[in-house]
Amino acid sequence: MRVVSISVNGLAQAIDRGFFDWLADQDADVVCVQDHRMRVYEFDDPRYVPEGYEAYFIDGEETEHGGVGIYTRHFPKAIIYGFANEMADREGRFIQADFDKVSVACVLAPCALGREDEVTGENDLTVLDHKDAFMEAFGQHMQKTLRKRRQFIFCANLQTAHHVTDTSPRYHKLDVSGFLPHERAWLDRLFDEMGCVDAFREVNKEGDQFTWWPEWAEGWRKHAGWRTDYQLATPGIRKAIEDAWIDDETRFSDHAPIIIDYDIEIGF
Template sequence: MRVVSISVNGLARAVENGFFDWLAEQDADVVCVQDHRMRAYEIEDKNLIPEGYEAYFIDGELDEHGGVGIYTRHFPKAIMYGFANAQADREGRFIQADFDKVSVASVLAPCALGREEELTGEDDLTVLDHKDEFMEAFGLHMQKTLRKRRQFILGANLQTAHHVTDASPLYHRMEYSGFLPHERAWLDRLFDEMGCIDAFREINKQSNQFTWWPEQIEGARKSAGIRVDYQLLTPGIRKTIQDGWIDPSAKFSDHAAVVMDYDIEIGF
Protein backbone atom coordinates (compact mmCIF):
# COMPACT_ATOMS: atom_id res chain seq x y z
CA MET A 1 0.00 0.00 0.00
CA ARG A 2 1.46 3.36 -1.05
CA VAL A 3 0.28 6.56 0.63
CA VAL A 4 1.20 10.04 -0.56
CA SER A 5 0.74 13.17 1.53
CA ILE A 6 1.10 16.58 -0.14
CA SER A 7 0.19 20.16 0.75
CA VAL A 8 -0.59 21.66 -2.65
CA ASN A 9 -1.04 25.39 -1.87
CA GLY A 10 -4.08 25.53 -4.15
CA LEU A 11 -5.19 22.40 -6.01
CA ALA A 12 -6.18 24.05 -9.29
CA ARG A 13 -2.80 25.76 -9.61
CA ALA A 14 -0.96 22.59 -8.62
CA VAL A 15 -2.74 20.63 -11.36
CA GLU A 16 -1.83 23.33 -13.90
CA ASN A 17 1.79 22.99 -12.75
CA GLY A 18 1.94 19.22 -13.24
CA PHE A 19 0.56 17.64 -10.07
CA PHE A 20 -1.44 14.97 -11.90
CA ASP A 21 1.47 14.19 -14.25
CA TRP A 22 3.66 13.60 -11.21
CA LEU A 23 0.96 11.59 -9.46
CA ALA A 24 0.51 9.28 -12.45
CA GLU A 25 4.11 8.12 -11.92
CA GLN A 26 3.64 7.31 -8.22
CA ASP A 27 1.12 4.44 -8.39
CA ALA A 28 -0.30 5.56 -5.04
CA ASP A 29 -3.26 3.80 -3.44
CA VAL A 30 -4.27 6.80 -1.34
CA VAL A 31 -3.30 10.48 -1.70
CA CYS A 32 -3.83 12.83 1.23
CA VAL A 33 -4.18 16.41 -0.04
CA GLN A 34 -3.95 19.49 2.16
CA ASP A 35 -4.55 23.18 1.43
CA HIS A 36 -6.66 22.84 -1.74
CA ARG A 37 -8.16 26.36 -1.32
CA MET A 38 -11.46 25.87 -3.12
CA ARG A 39 -15.04 24.70 -2.65
CA ALA A 40 -15.33 20.93 -2.35
CA TYR A 41 -17.99 20.76 -5.08
CA GLU A 42 -15.58 22.43 -7.52
CA ILE A 43 -13.23 19.43 -7.38
CA GLU A 44 -15.60 17.45 -9.60
CA ASP A 45 -17.02 20.45 -11.47
CA LYS A 46 -13.56 21.49 -12.62
CA ASN A 47 -12.47 17.90 -13.34
CA LEU A 48 -9.76 17.97 -10.68
CA ILE A 49 -9.81 14.22 -10.11
CA PRO A 50 -6.92 12.13 -11.49
CA GLU A 51 -7.79 9.16 -13.65
CA GLY A 52 -8.48 6.01 -11.68
CA TYR A 53 -9.24 7.72 -8.37
CA GLU A 54 -12.28 8.56 -6.27
CA ALA A 55 -12.24 11.96 -4.56
CA TYR A 56 -13.48 12.99 -1.11
CA PHE A 57 -12.92 16.58 -0.01
CA ILE A 58 -13.96 19.01 2.71
CA ASP A 59 -13.61 22.78 2.52
CA GLY A 60 -13.58 25.60 5.06
CA GLU A 61 -15.89 28.55 5.39
CA LEU A 62 -13.16 30.60 3.70
CA ASP A 63 -10.88 29.38 0.91
CA GLU A 64 -7.92 30.68 2.91
CA HIS A 65 -8.62 28.02 5.53
CA GLY A 66 -7.19 25.55 3.01
CA GLY A 67 -9.36 22.46 3.20
CA VAL A 68 -8.26 18.83 2.88
CA GLY A 69 -9.11 15.84 0.76
CA ILE A 70 -8.37 12.24 -0.13
CA TYR A 71 -7.94 10.62 -3.53
CA THR A 72 -8.22 6.82 -3.41
CA ARG A 73 -8.14 3.95 -5.88
CA HIS A 74 -10.20 1.86 -3.45
CA PHE A 75 -13.77 2.56 -2.33
CA PRO A 76 -13.79 3.31 1.41
CA LYS A 77 -16.25 1.73 3.82
CA ALA A 78 -16.98 5.15 5.32
CA ILE A 79 -15.89 8.79 5.17
CA MET A 80 -15.67 10.99 8.25
CA TYR A 81 -15.78 14.74 7.64
CA GLY A 82 -14.15 16.50 10.59
CA PHE A 83 -13.24 15.23 14.06
CA ALA A 84 -16.06 16.77 16.11
CA ASN A 85 -14.30 20.03 16.89
CA ALA A 86 -16.52 22.92 15.83
CA GLN A 87 -13.83 25.40 14.82
CA ALA A 88 -11.60 22.91 13.02
CA ASP A 89 -14.55 21.35 11.23
CA ARG A 90 -15.82 24.73 10.03
CA GLU A 91 -12.36 25.33 8.59
CA GLY A 92 -12.23 21.96 6.81
CA ARG A 93 -9.10 20.66 8.54
CA PHE A 94 -9.78 16.90 8.77
CA ILE A 95 -11.19 14.11 6.62
CA GLN A 96 -10.90 10.36 7.16
CA ALA A 97 -11.49 7.35 4.90
CA ASP A 98 -12.06 3.95 6.54
CA PHE A 99 -10.89 0.90 4.63
CA ASP A 100 -11.00 -2.76 5.61
CA LYS A 101 -7.74 -2.95 7.58
CA VAL A 102 -6.77 0.68 8.09
CA SER A 103 -8.16 4.21 8.19
CA VAL A 104 -6.39 7.04 6.37
CA ALA A 105 -6.89 10.71 7.24
CA SER A 106 -5.76 14.03 5.78
CA VAL A 107 -5.08 16.84 8.25
CA LEU A 108 -4.12 20.52 7.95
CA ALA A 109 -3.10 22.66 10.93
CA PRO A 110 -3.40 26.47 10.75
CA CYS A 111 -0.26 28.30 9.65
CA ALA A 112 1.01 31.15 11.86
CA LEU A 113 4.46 31.61 10.33
CA GLY A 114 5.17 35.29 9.83
CA ARG A 115 1.76 36.22 11.28
CA GLU A 116 2.31 35.19 14.88
CA GLU A 117 0.96 38.39 16.49
CA GLU A 118 -1.66 39.22 13.85
CA LEU A 119 -5.15 39.36 15.33
CA THR A 120 -7.82 37.01 13.99
CA GLY A 121 -10.69 39.33 14.89
CA GLU A 122 -12.15 36.80 17.32
CA ASP A 123 -11.84 37.63 21.05
CA ASP A 124 -8.42 39.23 20.56
CA LEU A 125 -6.92 35.90 19.53
CA THR A 126 -3.71 36.06 17.53
CA VAL A 127 -3.04 33.77 14.59
CA LEU A 128 -0.61 31.84 16.78
CA ASP A 129 -3.29 31.48 19.50
CA HIS A 130 -5.63 30.08 16.85
CA LYS A 131 -3.04 27.53 15.77
CA ASP A 132 -2.36 26.55 19.39
CA GLU A 133 -6.08 25.98 19.99
CA PHE A 134 -6.26 23.68 16.99
CA MET A 135 -3.20 21.72 18.11
CA GLU A 136 -4.69 21.24 21.57
CA ALA A 137 -7.95 19.96 20.10
CA PHE A 138 -6.19 17.71 17.60
CA GLY A 139 -3.98 16.36 20.38
CA LEU A 140 -7.08 15.27 22.29
CA HIS A 141 -8.38 13.60 19.13
CA MET A 142 -5.06 11.78 18.70
CA GLN A 143 -5.21 10.53 22.30
CA LYS A 144 -8.55 8.89 21.50
CA THR A 145 -7.30 7.60 18.14
CA LEU A 146 -4.22 5.98 19.66
CA ARG A 147 -6.39 4.10 22.18
CA LYS A 148 -8.51 2.47 19.48
CA ARG A 149 -7.95 -1.05 18.23
CA ARG A 150 -8.25 0.15 14.67
CA GLN A 151 -5.06 1.21 12.85
CA PHE A 152 -4.60 4.66 11.34
CA ILE A 153 -2.36 6.55 8.89
CA LEU A 154 -2.71 10.33 9.00
CA GLY A 155 -1.17 12.43 6.24
CA ALA A 156 -0.73 15.74 8.00
CA ASN A 157 0.69 19.19 7.43
CA LEU A 158 1.16 20.14 11.09
CA GLN A 159 2.92 23.44 10.30
CA THR A 160 5.55 22.46 12.91
CA ALA A 161 8.94 20.73 12.85
CA HIS A 162 10.10 18.51 15.70
CA HIS A 163 13.87 18.29 16.13
CA VAL A 164 16.78 20.56 15.16
CA THR A 165 17.54 18.15 12.31
CA ASP A 166 14.07 18.93 10.92
CA ALA A 167 14.69 22.66 10.40
CA SER A 168 17.33 24.87 8.82
CA PRO A 169 19.62 26.81 11.22
CA LEU A 170 17.65 29.99 10.56
CA TYR A 171 14.76 28.54 12.56
CA HIS A 172 17.11 27.72 15.43
CA ARG A 173 18.04 31.40 15.73
CA MET A 174 14.71 33.14 15.06
CA GLU A 175 11.34 32.95 16.80
CA TYR A 176 9.23 31.74 13.90
CA SER A 177 6.04 29.78 14.35
CA GLY A 178 6.70 26.25 13.20
CA PHE A 179 9.71 25.82 15.46
CA LEU A 180 8.78 27.58 18.70
CA PRO A 181 9.56 25.71 21.95
CA HIS A 182 5.93 25.13 22.91
CA GLU A 183 5.10 23.88 19.38
CA ARG A 184 7.96 21.39 19.48
CA ALA A 185 6.90 20.33 22.99
CA TRP A 186 3.48 19.46 21.53
CA LEU A 187 5.23 17.06 19.15
CA ASP A 188 7.23 15.62 22.07
CA ARG A 189 3.94 14.72 23.71
CA LEU A 190 2.50 13.29 20.49
CA PHE A 191 5.45 11.04 19.73
CA ASP A 192 7.15 10.41 23.07
CA GLU A 193 4.22 10.33 25.48
CA MET A 194 1.24 9.26 23.37
CA GLY A 195 3.25 6.80 21.28
CA CYS A 196 2.31 8.10 17.82
CA ILE A 197 4.79 7.08 15.09
CA ASP A 198 6.51 9.49 12.68
CA ALA A 199 6.63 7.06 9.75
CA PHE A 200 9.33 8.85 7.76
CA ARG A 201 11.69 9.10 10.76
CA GLU A 202 11.35 5.38 11.36
CA ILE A 203 13.45 4.74 8.26
CA ASN A 204 15.36 7.99 7.68
CA LYS A 205 17.32 9.73 10.46
CA GLN A 206 19.29 12.06 8.19
CA SER A 207 19.28 15.83 8.62
CA ASN A 208 18.14 18.29 5.94
CA GLN A 209 15.08 16.21 5.08
CA PHE A 210 12.79 19.16 4.51
CA THR A 211 9.27 19.34 3.07
CA TRP A 212 8.64 23.10 2.96
CA TRP A 213 10.61 26.14 1.87
CA PRO A 214 8.43 29.11 2.91
CA GLU A 215 8.61 32.17 0.72
CA GLN A 216 8.05 34.29 3.84
CA ILE A 217 11.46 33.24 5.13
CA GLU A 218 14.03 33.04 2.37
CA GLY A 219 12.33 32.16 -0.88
CA ALA A 220 10.97 28.86 -2.07
CA ARG A 221 13.45 26.03 -2.66
CA LYS A 222 16.29 27.92 -0.97
CA SER A 223 18.17 26.88 2.14
CA ALA A 224 15.57 27.72 4.78
CA GLY A 225 13.71 24.42 4.67
CA ILE A 226 11.65 22.80 7.40
CA ARG A 227 9.93 19.39 7.77
CA VAL A 228 6.31 20.05 8.69
CA ASP A 229 4.61 17.30 6.61
CA TYR A 230 4.13 13.91 8.21
CA GLN A 231 2.57 10.51 7.97
CA LEU A 232 1.46 9.69 11.50
CA LEU A 233 0.82 6.06 12.45
CA THR A 234 -0.76 4.15 15.28
CA PRO A 235 1.87 1.86 16.86
CA GLY A 236 0.20 -1.33 15.65
CA ILE A 237 1.36 -0.76 12.05
CA ARG A 238 4.85 0.49 12.85
CA LYS A 239 6.43 -2.71 11.53
CA THR A 240 4.53 -2.53 8.24
CA ILE A 241 6.70 0.37 6.99
CA GLN A 242 8.63 -0.84 3.93
CA ASP A 243 10.05 2.30 2.36
CA GLY A 244 9.54 6.05 2.23
CA TRP A 245 10.98 9.26 0.94
CA ILE A 246 10.44 12.98 0.50
CA ASP A 247 10.26 14.04 -3.14
CA PRO A 248 11.38 17.67 -3.52
CA SER A 249 11.72 17.40 -7.30
CA ALA A 250 8.06 18.16 -8.07
CA LYS A 251 7.55 21.88 -8.66
CA PHE A 252 3.78 22.14 -8.38
CA SER A 253 3.91 23.37 -4.75
CA ASP A 254 6.37 24.89 -2.30
CA HIS A 255 5.88 21.71 -0.26
CA ALA A 256 7.46 18.38 -1.13
CA ALA A 257 5.42 15.19 -1.10
CA VAL A 258 5.91 12.49 1.54
CA VAL A 259 5.64 9.03 -0.05
CA MET A 260 5.44 5.92 2.15
CA ASP A 261 5.04 2.23 1.35
CA TYR A 262 3.37 -0.12 3.86
CA ASP A 263 2.89 -3.87 3.96
CA ILE A 264 -0.87 -3.48 4.28
CA GLU A 265 -3.58 -4.83 2.02
CA ILE A 266 -6.04 -1.97 1.56
CA GLY A 267 -8.68 -3.74 -0.51
CA PHE A 268 -11.50 -5.94 0.73
Protein backbone atom coordinates (compact mmCIF):
# COMPACT_ATOMS: atom_id res chain seq x y z
CA MET A 1 0.00 0.00 0.00
CA ARG A 2 1.34 3.40 -1.01
CA VAL A 3 0.09 6.46 0.88
CA VAL A 4 0.70 10.03 -0.26
CA SER A 5 0.13 13.08 1.93
CA ILE A 6 0.33 16.67 0.71
CA SER A 7 -0.80 20.09 1.90
CA VAL A 8 -1.80 21.95 -1.26
CA ASN A 9 -2.67 25.54 -0.23
CA GLY A 10 -5.72 25.33 -2.50
CA LEU A 11 -6.50 22.20 -4.53
CA ALA A 12 -7.69 24.01 -7.67
CA GLN A 13 -4.38 25.87 -7.85
CA ALA A 14 -2.41 22.65 -7.29
CA ILE A 15 -4.29 20.91 -10.11
CA ASP A 16 -3.52 23.80 -12.44
CA ARG A 17 0.15 23.35 -11.53
CA GLY A 18 0.12 19.68 -12.50
CA PHE A 19 -0.85 17.84 -9.32
CA PHE A 20 -2.99 15.24 -11.09
CA ASP A 21 -0.36 14.70 -13.78
CA TRP A 22 2.18 14.03 -11.05
CA LEU A 23 -0.25 11.78 -9.18
CA ALA A 24 -0.85 9.62 -12.28
CA ASP A 25 2.78 8.48 -12.03
CA GLN A 26 2.75 7.68 -8.31
CA ASP A 27 0.67 4.47 -8.20
CA ALA A 28 -0.77 5.59 -4.87
CA ASP A 29 -3.53 3.66 -3.14
CA VAL A 30 -4.55 6.52 -0.83
CA VAL A 31 -3.88 10.24 -1.23
CA CYS A 32 -4.52 12.55 1.70
CA VAL A 33 -4.95 16.23 0.84
CA GLN A 34 -4.82 19.02 3.42
CA ASP A 35 -5.80 22.66 2.94
CA HIS A 36 -7.95 22.16 -0.19
CA ARG A 37 -9.89 25.45 0.34
CA MET A 38 -12.95 24.21 -1.53
CA ARG A 39 -16.58 23.35 -0.86
CA VAL A 40 -17.55 19.68 -0.72
CA TYR A 41 -20.18 20.06 -3.46
CA GLU A 42 -17.45 21.13 -5.88
CA PHE A 43 -16.10 17.58 -5.90
CA ASP A 44 -19.13 16.53 -7.92
CA ASP A 45 -17.22 18.07 -10.82
CA PRO A 46 -14.97 15.32 -12.28
CA ARG A 47 -12.15 17.77 -12.95
CA TYR A 48 -11.43 17.72 -9.20
CA VAL A 49 -11.21 13.92 -8.98
CA PRO A 50 -8.28 12.08 -10.59
CA GLU A 51 -9.12 9.15 -12.84
CA GLY A 52 -9.41 5.84 -10.98
CA TYR A 53 -10.05 7.38 -7.55
CA GLU A 54 -13.00 7.97 -5.26
CA ALA A 55 -13.11 11.29 -3.41
CA TYR A 56 -14.15 11.95 0.19
CA PHE A 57 -13.77 15.49 1.50
CA ILE A 58 -14.82 17.70 4.38
CA ASP A 59 -14.79 21.50 4.36
CA GLY A 60 -14.85 24.17 7.02
CA GLU A 61 -17.43 26.83 7.69
CA GLU A 62 -14.87 29.26 6.30
CA THR A 63 -12.83 28.17 3.28
CA GLU A 64 -9.68 29.72 4.75
CA HIS A 65 -9.77 27.04 7.45
CA GLY A 66 -8.50 24.73 4.72
CA GLY A 67 -10.45 21.49 4.79
CA VAL A 68 -9.10 17.97 4.25
CA GLY A 69 -9.89 15.04 2.00
CA ILE A 70 -8.97 11.57 0.84
CA TYR A 71 -8.67 10.14 -2.65
CA THR A 72 -8.66 6.34 -2.71
CA ARG A 73 -8.57 3.62 -5.35
CA HIS A 74 -10.31 1.25 -2.92
CA PHE A 75 -13.84 1.65 -1.60
CA PRO A 76 -13.68 2.16 2.17
CA LYS A 77 -15.90 0.31 4.63
CA ALA A 78 -16.74 3.62 6.28
CA ILE A 79 -15.92 7.32 6.19
CA ILE A 80 -15.76 9.28 9.43
CA TYR A 81 -16.10 13.04 9.22
CA GLY A 82 -14.49 14.74 12.21
CA PHE A 83 -13.33 13.34 15.55
CA ALA A 84 -16.13 14.64 17.77
CA ASN A 85 -14.43 17.92 18.61
CA GLU A 86 -16.79 20.80 17.91
CA MET A 87 -14.19 23.38 16.95
CA ALA A 88 -12.12 21.09 14.74
CA ASP A 89 -15.16 19.57 13.06
CA ARG A 90 -16.62 22.98 12.22
CA GLU A 91 -13.32 23.88 10.59
CA GLY A 92 -13.07 20.65 8.57
CA ARG A 93 -9.80 19.44 10.06
CA PHE A 94 -10.26 15.65 10.15
CA ILE A 95 -11.55 12.86 7.92
CA GLN A 96 -10.94 9.11 8.19
CA ALA A 97 -11.40 6.20 5.79
CA ASP A 98 -11.74 2.70 7.27
CA PHE A 99 -10.51 -0.14 5.10
CA ASP A 100 -10.41 -3.85 5.83
CA LYS A 101 -7.06 -3.96 7.62
CA VAL A 102 -6.20 -0.34 8.31
CA SER A 103 -7.73 3.09 8.73
CA VAL A 104 -6.20 6.16 7.06
CA ALA A 105 -7.01 9.65 8.34
CA CYS A 106 -6.21 13.12 7.01
CA VAL A 107 -5.56 15.91 9.52
CA LEU A 108 -4.83 19.65 9.31
CA ALA A 109 -3.76 21.64 12.37
CA PRO A 110 -4.28 25.42 12.52
CA CYS A 111 -1.28 27.52 11.53
CA ALA A 112 -0.16 30.25 13.94
CA LEU A 113 3.18 31.14 12.37
CA GLY A 114 3.57 34.90 12.28
CA ARG A 115 0.12 35.43 13.83
CA GLU A 116 0.78 34.09 17.31
CA ASP A 117 -0.70 37.04 19.23
CA GLU A 118 -3.46 37.93 16.78
CA VAL A 119 -6.89 37.71 18.45
CA THR A 120 -9.31 35.36 16.70
CA GLY A 121 -12.46 37.12 17.90
CA GLU A 122 -13.61 34.08 19.87
CA ASN A 123 -13.38 34.66 23.64
CA ASP A 124 -10.27 36.80 23.07
CA LEU A 125 -8.26 33.72 22.15
CA THR A 126 -5.12 34.31 20.15
CA VAL A 127 -4.31 32.33 17.02
CA LEU A 128 -1.70 30.40 19.01
CA ASP A 129 -4.30 29.63 21.71
CA HIS A 130 -6.55 28.31 18.95
CA LYS A 131 -3.81 26.03 17.62
CA ASP A 132 -2.92 24.82 21.11
CA ALA A 133 -6.57 23.96 21.80
CA PHE A 134 -6.72 21.89 18.63
CA MET A 135 -3.50 20.07 19.46
CA GLU A 136 -4.75 19.25 22.94
CA ALA A 137 -8.00 17.85 21.56
CA PHE A 138 -6.25 15.90 18.81
CA GLY A 139 -3.75 14.54 21.34
CA GLN A 140 -6.61 13.18 23.43
CA HIS A 141 -8.08 11.57 20.33
CA MET A 142 -4.72 10.00 19.50
CA GLN A 143 -4.36 8.67 23.03
CA LYS A 144 -7.69 6.85 22.69
CA THR A 145 -6.85 5.64 19.20
CA LEU A 146 -3.49 4.21 20.19
CA ARG A 147 -5.24 1.97 22.75
CA LYS A 148 -7.35 0.32 20.05
CA ARG A 149 -6.44 -2.98 18.44
CA ARG A 150 -7.13 -1.63 14.96
CA GLN A 151 -4.22 -0.14 13.00
CA PHE A 152 -4.21 3.50 11.88
CA ILE A 153 -2.21 5.88 9.70
CA PHE A 154 -2.74 9.63 10.21
CA CYS A 155 -1.52 11.84 7.38
CA ALA A 156 -1.17 15.14 9.18
CA ASN A 157 0.06 18.64 8.55
CA LEU A 158 0.69 19.51 12.19
CA GLN A 159 2.23 22.93 11.45
CA THR A 160 5.02 21.94 13.88
CA ALA A 161 8.53 20.53 13.51
CA HIS A 162 9.81 18.13 16.14
CA HIS A 163 13.60 18.05 16.41
CA VAL A 164 16.34 20.49 15.40
CA THR A 165 17.07 18.10 12.54
CA ASP A 166 13.55 18.77 11.25
CA THR A 167 14.18 22.47 10.61
CA SER A 168 16.84 24.57 9.01
CA PRO A 169 19.23 26.09 11.60
CA ARG A 170 18.01 29.55 10.65
CA TYR A 171 14.76 28.81 12.52
CA HIS A 172 16.22 27.30 15.69
CA LYS A 173 16.41 30.55 17.64
CA LEU A 174 13.28 32.21 16.26
CA ASP A 175 10.43 32.63 18.74
CA VAL A 176 7.71 31.61 16.31
CA SER A 177 4.91 29.03 16.28
CA GLY A 178 5.88 25.77 14.68
CA PHE A 179 9.01 25.30 16.77
CA LEU A 180 8.10 26.63 20.20
CA PRO A 181 9.17 24.51 23.20
CA HIS A 182 5.61 23.59 24.23
CA GLU A 183 4.73 22.60 20.65
CA ARG A 184 7.76 20.34 20.40
CA ALA A 185 6.95 18.90 23.84
CA TRP A 186 3.51 17.92 22.49
CA LEU A 187 5.27 15.81 19.86
CA ASP A 188 7.55 14.35 22.53
CA ARG A 189 4.47 13.10 24.37
CA LEU A 190 2.92 11.76 21.18
CA PHE A 191 5.94 9.70 20.22
CA ASP A 192 7.72 8.96 23.49
CA GLU A 193 4.82 8.56 25.92
CA MET A 194 1.88 7.48 23.75
CA GLY A 195 3.98 5.26 21.50
CA CYS A 196 2.91 6.75 18.19
CA VAL A 197 5.31 6.07 15.29
CA ASP A 198 6.77 8.76 13.03
CA ALA A 199 6.57 6.51 9.96
CA PHE A 200 8.89 8.64 7.84
CA ARG A 201 11.70 8.73 10.41
CA GLU A 202 11.28 5.03 11.11
CA VAL A 203 12.98 4.22 7.80
CA ASN A 204 14.49 7.50 6.55
CA LYS A 205 17.31 8.93 8.67
CA GLU A 206 18.71 11.36 6.10
CA GLY A 207 19.32 15.01 6.91
CA ASP A 208 17.67 18.05 5.32
CA GLN A 209 14.37 16.23 4.95
CA PHE A 210 11.91 19.11 4.82
CA THR A 211 8.30 19.29 3.63
CA TRP A 212 7.52 23.00 3.99
CA TRP A 213 9.24 26.20 3.00
CA PRO A 214 7.48 29.29 4.42
CA GLU A 215 6.60 31.85 1.78
CA TRP A 216 8.81 34.43 3.46
CA ALA A 217 11.85 32.13 3.41
CA GLU A 218 14.40 33.07 0.79
CA GLY A 219 14.82 30.64 -2.07
CA TRP A 220 12.74 27.68 -3.18
CA ARG A 221 13.44 24.07 -2.28
CA LYS A 222 16.66 25.18 -0.64
CA HIS A 223 17.78 24.22 2.86
CA ALA A 224 15.60 26.73 4.72
CA GLY A 225 12.70 24.36 5.37
CA TRP A 226 10.73 22.56 8.04
CA ARG A 227 9.37 19.01 8.30
CA THR A 228 5.84 19.71 9.52
CA ASP A 229 4.02 17.00 7.52
CA TYR A 230 3.79 13.53 9.02
CA GLN A 231 2.42 10.07 8.56
CA LEU A 232 1.68 8.97 12.13
CA ALA A 233 1.24 5.23 12.61
CA THR A 234 0.05 2.97 15.38
CA PRO A 235 2.78 0.68 16.79
CA GLY A 236 1.43 -2.40 15.01
CA ILE A 237 2.38 -0.84 11.67
CA ARG A 238 6.00 -0.16 12.58
CA LYS A 239 7.40 -3.31 10.92
CA ALA A 240 5.23 -2.82 7.84
CA ILE A 241 6.89 0.48 6.87
CA GLU A 242 9.01 -0.29 3.81
CA ASP A 243 10.15 3.00 2.29
CA ALA A 244 9.57 6.73 2.76
CA TRP A 245 10.62 9.82 0.85
CA ILE A 246 9.75 13.46 0.20
CA ASP A 247 9.38 14.67 -3.38
CA ASP A 248 10.84 18.14 -2.99
CA GLU A 249 10.96 18.67 -6.76
CA THR A 250 7.23 19.35 -6.98
CA ARG A 251 5.78 22.84 -7.40
CA PHE A 252 2.15 22.46 -6.35
CA SER A 253 2.41 24.56 -3.18
CA ASP A 254 4.98 25.56 -0.56
CA HIS A 255 4.66 22.01 0.83
CA ALA A 256 6.16 18.87 -0.71
CA PRO A 257 4.42 15.48 -0.84
CA ILE A 258 5.49 12.76 1.58
CA ILE A 259 5.19 9.23 0.15
CA ILE A 260 5.38 6.04 2.21
CA ASP A 261 5.10 2.40 1.17
CA TYR A 262 3.61 -0.07 3.66
CA ASP A 263 3.53 -3.85 3.50
CA ILE A 264 -0.24 -3.83 4.02
CA GLU A 265 -2.97 -5.16 1.74
CA ILE A 266 -5.59 -2.43 1.69
CA GLY A 267 -8.23 -4.14 -0.46
CA PHE A 268 -10.78 -6.78 0.44
